[in-house]
Amino acid sequence: MNRIDRLFAILLTLQHKRRVRAQDLARQFEISRRTIYRDMSALNRWGFPSRRRRARALNWWRGFTSRR
Numbered sequence: 001m002n003r004i005d006r007l008f009a010i011l012l013t014l015q016h017k018r019r020v021r022a023q024d025l026a027r028q029f030e031i032s033r034r035t036i037y038r039d040m041s042a043l044n045r046w047g048f049p050s051r052r053r054r055a056r057a058l059n060w061w062r063g064f065t066s067r068r
Contacts (some may be wrong), residue, residue, distance in 0.1 A: 001029065005041055011048065
């Protein structure tokens, strides 16, 4: 899976689950947890506001939706 496909899959996962652990995403995509953090940083730069929470969980800012 290339990076663009992975970023899109991360977006879909966060949209449906709203909260997921970086470790679980890393396992799902067979990449390192650090790569997940880099991907999340890229998504933030591109306008998808997310944040790290306790226990290394990731989620969208409250009230954010990717629908326009």
